[in-house]
Amino acid sequence: MRTLFDATKINSMNLKNRLVRSATWENMADPTGRMTEPLFKVYEELARGGVGMIITGYAFPLAEEQPSPGMMGIYDDSFIEEYRPLTEMVHRHDSRIVLQIAYGGSQTGFQPEDRVIWGPSAVADLAFKVVPQEMSQENIQTLIKAFGDAAARAKAAGFDGVQFHGAHGYLLNQFLCPYYNRRTDQYGGPIENRARLILEVYEEVRSRVGNHYPVLIKLNAEDFIENGATFEDCRYVCHELAARGIDAIEISCGTFASGKRGPARNRIDTPEKEGYNAPHAAQLAAELDIPILLVGGLRSPEVMENLLETTEIEYFSLSRPLIAEPQLVQRWQGGDRSPARCTSCNGCFRPNPAGNLCVLTLEPQRDDASD
Numbered sequence: 001m002r003t004l005f006d007a008t009k010i011n012s013m014n015l016k017n018r019l020v021r022s023a024t025w026e027n028m029a030d031p032t033g034r035m036t037e038p039l040f041k042v043y044e045e046l047a048r049g050g051v052g053m054i055i056t057g058y059a060f061p062l063a064e065e066q067p068s069p070g071m072m073g074i075y076d077d078s079f080i081e082e083y084r085p086l087t088e089m090v091h092r093h094d095s096r097i098v099l100q101i102a103y104g105g106s107q108t109g110f111q112p113e114d115r116v117i118w119g120p121s122a123v124a125d126l127a128f129k130v131v132p133q134e135m136s137q138e139n140i141q142t143l144i145k146a147f148g149d150a151a152a153r154a155k156a157a158g159f160d161g162v163q164f165h166g167a168h169g170y171l172l173n174q175f176l177c178p179y180y181n182r183r184t185d186q187y188g189g190p191i192e193n194r195a196r197l198i199l200e201v202y203e204e205v206r207s208r209v210g211n212h213y214p215v216l217i218k219l220n221a222e223d224f225i226e227n228g229a230t231f232e233d234c235r236y237v238c239h240e241l242a243a244r245g246i247d248a249i250e251i252s253c254g255t256f257a258s259g260k261r262g263p264a265r266n267r268i269d270t271p272e273k274e275g276y277n278a279p280h281a282a283q284l285a286a287e288l289d290i291p292i293l294l295v296g297g298l299r300s301p302e303v304m305e306n307l308l309e310t311t312e313i314e315y316f317s318l319s320r321p322l323i324a325e326p327q328l329v330q331r332w333q334g335g336d337r338s339p340a341r342c343t344s345c346n347g348c349f350r351p352n353p354a355g356n357l358c359v360l361t362l363e364p365q366r367d368d369a370s371d
């Protein structure tokens with residue numbers, strides 16, 4: 001029988017349990033994307049807290065394209081030495097760390113007027129209204145190379161793997177999405193074309209890190225916007241990536257414009273509301289021979305154990321619960337199996353000069369978030 005605390009392997013990466021910290025932008029790096037003491041501490045607490053794999057907050061691979069403040073950078077070789085203490089620290093605690101690499105695009109409110117922002121087509125972002133510049137073939141080649149360079153740096157810095165961000169309305173997701181992708185060249189139109197950029201990014205990353213290095217992707221099961229990418233689109237991409245050798249796929253959903261069906265849903269207060277991407281993830285896990293990570297609203301060990309019993313999902317990713325309680329996995333392993341304390345209020349998204357912190361730890365418990 002499979003348990004949450006089975007030791008497993010993703011390609012060359014040994015994992016002590018099936019619990020993953022899903023990528024979480026901490027808003028604590030310095031303005032150039034460099035490590036700071038508070039950010040290092042976040043990772044130290046996570047590594048100490050027992051989680052098997054930590055996926056970093058989204059890191060930007062091109063210096064001029066930072067979609068949010070306080071993000072980690074990976075845009076030049078100086079980051080290799082800079083991240084080594086981080087990866088070594090995580091390994092000392094017998095945890096693993098995977099760098100998430102993301103190009104943001106038009107879904108940004110961070111100084112958009114100061115930057116050239118690329119998109120598949122010049123279509124305004126539904127949430128932020130930013131109109132990107134349609135990418136030329138040359139821009140596409142620059143981006144593909146930037147993902148490859150970033151992955152090679154991550155490997156050299158001691159990260160145990162990389163994940164590229166193909167979900168949540170950021171650029172790679174926008175290429176899949178007919179609403180944003182109005183192109184008439186080989187990157188637009190049928191899903192075979194809309195998926196081309198993601199497949200080319202994967203091939204480039206793989207060619208730079210070799211066959212034994214874990215390469216993961218985060219994808220939306222569905223975008224939940226009008227004319228967004230569908231589950232059929234997601235299935236196509238998953239099958240193509242699996243055939244090319246990707247090591248694992250994390251299944252999420254939604255964008256900033258998806259309302260109540262966004263990636264980080266509110267008020268997950270009953271077991272029935274937990275794991276809202278589980279049906280899609282379970283179907284993919286049954287169809288594919290590679291591990292599927294499920295993310296979104298997971299809060300209690302029983303729900304995850306039930307999914308381990310009834311589906312082929314292999315890993316369970318948590319974001320907000322580990323902001324509130326970085327030691328949650330250790331707590332569960334120690335026998336206190338009460339659900340995560342996180343109330344899914346999304347207070348961790350509220351601007352705070354100290355970073356994206358849990359408001360429950362700052363003020364009395366409340367549940368007042370918007371959707």
Ligand SMILES: Cc1cc2nc3c(=O)[nH]c(=O)nc-3n(C[C@H](O)[C@H](O)[C@H](O)COP(=O)(O)O)c2cc1C
Binds near residue numbers: 263
């Ligand atoms: C403050 C915050 C920052 C996030 N940053 C990222 C990110 O950098 N990359 C990413 O893929 N998802 C990011 N997410 C989404 C989470 O990884 C996750 O998909 C979502 O919160 C649902 O999981 P949860 O219910 O366990 O929080 C973020 C979520 C929160 C709350």
